[in-house]
Amino acid sequence: MNKYLRRALAPLAAATLGLTLLGGTDAVARPIGWTAAWAASPQRPSEGFTANWAEQGFSRQTLRQVVRVTQAGEQARIRLSNAYGTSPLRITGATIARAGKGAAVEQGSVRHLTFDGRRSTVIPARGHTASDPAQLTVGAEESVTVTLYLAETTGPATFHAQGFTDSYRADGDHRADVSGRAFGEKTQSWYYLAGVDVTGGARSERPGQGGVALFGDSITDGFGSTSGADRRYPDALADRIDRPVVNAGIGGNLVLNDSAWYGERGTARFERDVLDQPGITTAVVLEGLNDIGFYEAQAAGYDRPTYFPAPRVSAAELIAGYRSLIAQAHERGVRVVGATLLPLGGSDHYGAHAARVSDEVNEWIRTSGEFDAVADFDRLLADPADPERIAARYDSGDALHPNDAGYARMAAEVARVL
Structure with missing residues (x-):
């Protein structure tokens, strides 16, 4: 590290200490x-x-x-x-x-x-x-x-x-x-x-609560939400719960591979962007669609250099990445919530391989018991008539990213399982 x-920047489990001086010539230091x-x-x-x-x-x-x-x-x-x-x-x-x-x-x-x-x-x-x-x-x-x-x-x-x-x-x-x-x-x-960072607020005086870091890609970053309105899914969660919330999303980020455009792989940046945030006691992991979707987009011939030479990622490889994140969090005393991958049918990330891997990964997230809790965004946002697709009322228009209503629905689910 x-x-x-x-x-x-140590988390609440080993609280970050700053120093401030009390007034007077005999000033003494007290922790912040x-x-x-x-x-x-x-x-x-x-x-x-x-x-x-x-x-x-x-x-x-x-x-x-x-x-x-x-x-x-x-x-x-x-x-x-x-x-x-x-x-x-x-x-x-x-x-x-x-x-x-x-x-x-x-x-x-x-x-x-x-x-x-x-x-x-x-x-x-x-x-x-x-x-x-x-x-x-x-x-x-x-x-x-x-x-x-x-x-x-x-x-x-x-x-x-x-x-x-x-x-x-x-x-x-x-x-x-x-x-x-x-x-x-x-x-x-x-x-x-x-x-x-802040100190001295009412929430910080409530022991055992701690902050929530939402870790992920463009869906966590807020793509598809109303610009300038603070309606990303982390914002919607902060409006619902009496705990601090930080957004650790990077649009285009992947769990397993680095990208010159979209940041270091999730398993490498998780410590810096989540665990080293002061006061964080819970992490929510929602990442992996790009690991499987960039390959599909590239194979389909979408002309976007940002996809780079995208490898074909298996469910086992992605699960190994999640296990790395879980181990890192637990080593620091941080509770970790696993979120299922959203439906991606009809998007440029969709294909036979992505559909199969997404289903396998989501079933593992739901049933393995390796996460401390599960937020099932896949079932929550799916179109009942076509579960491979995000429901129209939650779709921002690209069949991949939610709109404001979809982000609010996701926030309600996370608030339920925290």
Whole structure:
């Protein structure tokens, strides 16, 4: 495990401890129990995603990103990732604030962030860092902005491709602006920002609850949901349960194979993106459709280079991948819920091999007893007249990804089994 993550991001089972000083000349240190209130899984820069700034990076620009936290708190910190950087990344300055409309922030809420007491910091290539605590009261399901001023040329940026919400860019230093007028450009990805943690909220005072990390691919990431409306399946779950929820999905991700476009394989990134999130006690695993579906799409001649040379994956191989995730979670004291693969009939991921493997894998998830609980999305979202297909009322239009109603239905199922 990355040394920084061992030091700063252990889950609730071995609670992360920050240090803050109480006032006065005889100040003493007391521990801070951080809880991940929002997260995004880092990806390497890729020119394959349209309308993003990852390949070109930033220079003398301010980047303002809006995220919705799922836990109330009285203090906040941010986590930044240069995981795929090939050179050190200098953050000239950063702020956090309660969000207003668009790129604007709430008057009086801007807080300058420090890193080991300084307003600037340098993150080494392939490194990570966390800010010091900032006094900022936020509510659960409230949006905050994180604003980074990047005075020096960054080079290609570690990012999260599919944010499905607007991020903003301005020339010059606008980190403390309340107005959003300077932010004339926008895109729907997140850059360098890997997490927002809080402490001091009501939920964090309830022992034994802990956070829930939803791990998966584009279905977890929120593809097909209404953009800018926070209606992804993790958002819908956060609305239903009195526990923090973080989204550890990457669109196109696979359990067993790395992809230059869609991130490291699930078995490799699970520790970083789930187990090292502070306060996480439960993981929900929904991944595998791309492992079997990319092969079918490639075999059918779909002209998408993102499918790369897709291997033919068996049910036994995919089950071995799930067993690796379960073992990793249990070793860290994290409960793991297995979710069955959604129906994929009629999509570009469908074919005889994918149908057979999906059925075999789903039956194993339901009956093996190896997961601590099961969320049966396959049966939940299937068309009763054609169980190989997702029901029309839950289909976003591609026969693969749910719409807002489908994501809400999935959230209700997870809430039931937690």
